[in-house]
Amino acid sequence: MPIGRGEQFFLLGEAHIRAMHVRDRRVKRTQNLLAQALLALIAEKGYDAVTIRDITERADIGYATFFRHYRDKDELLRDLADVVINELLELLLGQQPGRDPATVGQLIFRYVADHSAVVRVLLGSRGPASLVQHVIQRGSENVLRQNKPRPDSPVPAEIAAHHLVASSIALIQWWIEHDMPYAPERMGEIYRQLIVQPTLTSAFIIDPE
Amino acid sequence: MPIGRGEQFFLLGEAHIRAMHVRDRRVKRTQNLLAQALLALIAEKGYDAVTIRDITERADIGYATFFRHYRDKDELLRDLADVVINELLELLLGQQPGRDPATVGQLIFRYVADHSAVVRVLLGSRGPASLVQHVIQRGSENVLRQNKPRPDSPVPAEIAAHHLVASSIALIQWWIEHDMPYAPERMGEIYRQLIVQPTLTSAFIIDPE
């Protein structure tokens, strides 16, 4: 599904892409065309398959001109992501501090729904990103097989299983990247309190015994 | 830090790599050498920077031979990941069902500690994978800035913040990939129950008002 024009221009129309500090209109124009071209192309055939020549042809920009703005594809994508992050943070931080925390979630998911094409592109990017996805997939199936869902739960079992596995991997990732500053026993306790306990009580029947 | 030999052979020594259904010793040998070479090279300079020629030279295998076994780098990496997944699942499923759920976390983190080099390689792979990492990083900083940590909490604020953001992204990812089957309001409620509530009560002082 191609990205709707309206959505594109809401997100990129006001020249957010690096344009904050850019004076020359030509630069603004070029960078916007490149960003929109990349976005459309990822949606069509995935990030990895997109070449820089693809981007410049779609944007109708000279090939060499690309490198006058970005070192490589990743840098352009990163710029694109920054737009989304900033918009979302602005949306969340613009809230009154006393506001009902229940609505924060709604705000997030409404924003995502309104920009689903872009978010899909940014989250679904590529290779070993999809390796982690593959691990989550396999893990989730296993959790569902091992646990009995609670019929009255407001949290669907499928979501709970996905959350359980994805959160576990994220926690492992944090631990590894910070050079394992806490002992496995301590991490096990944190893991239980932050992830296992809430997930099980929300969506699954706690194994007796 | 290069990967220790002992660790390598514990993980790959028994010819797990596709070798289950392989009869010819030469095939087994080749695939193991390629897997070990990739693992070492990723640790040295990152997945993206590793070329197939690098791999075959390190493994001391003919360049063309690589393609007789794998279509590309990703396929080799995926095979490598399967070994880890299977080992970890075996470890967790081998547990008695009546066993204390608190120890499950310890088992996971002990396994990770014992294979940290490999896990680091598999989780830290590359580009837009690191784009998501970048988003998590920025989001976490924001959460820490906005919330007051609870001094007596067994869960460090830094971990809680990371968990909050990483879980949010994972939930969004599930929703997007399943074509948004629930309304944003419903997702907001799930989000609150599964992620916000447990994280805040574990590690942060709930905002009064």
Next chain:
DNA sequence: ATATTATGATATACTATATATCATAAAGGC
């Protein structure tokens, strides 16, 4: 012992990245 098959070495076509150069056109400062 023999037939089978994986490997090494080599050649080659192809795709994509990245940089350099120069004429042209568009922009901004005044």
Next chain:
DNA sequence: GCCTTTATGATATATAGTATATCATAATAT
């Protein structure tokens, strides 16, 4: 509005990496 500055387009080119084909040789399985 004029003039200087600068971004762009077009083109050429060097380089790196992927992917496939071929053939002699060596290891393997039966």
